[in-house]
Amino acid sequence: MIIETSGAVIVGEESCVGERGAHDAGPSGGEALVPSERDQIHALVVGVRVAGAGALAEEAGESPEELRINVTSPNGTTQAGLEVLMDPVTGLPPLMEKTVAAATDRSKELRNG
Numbered sequence: 001m002i003i004e005t006s007g008a009v010i011v012g013e014e015s016c017v018g019e020r021g022a023h024d025a026g027p028s029g030g031e032a033l034v035p036s037e038r039d040q041i042h043a044l045v046v047g048v049r050v051a052g053a054g055a056l057a058e059e060a061g062e063s064p065e066e067l068r069i070n071v072t073s074p075n076g077t078t079q080a081g082l083e084v085l086m087d088p089v090t091g092l093p094p095l096m097e098k099t100v101a102a103a104t105d106r107s108k109e110l111r112n113g
Contacts, residue, residue, distance in 0.1 A: 060067050072078045085092050 057064055057067055062070065068082075072082065084090075088094065
């Protein structure tokens, strides 16, 4: 597989078998979740996907939401991943809210000594 935007080359499809889910998640945001970054190939693929998704979003005349809708095949792997990722109770949105709240709280603690 040749990833042209970064100049990265990954040889052998078998090296990417474990990355299929992240690859299929495409620009859905799943690439931000590199499991413990233990796998350098996975990190490379995810990094390149993020860069590609960012470039596509910048070049497209669409909102990020519209772009996501346009690249998501109905009932496909990206949709399945997004349903988990964007779950309002267990997905990324509540996790991000907790993350920002924790960082904000810590910032206030540090400011107040």
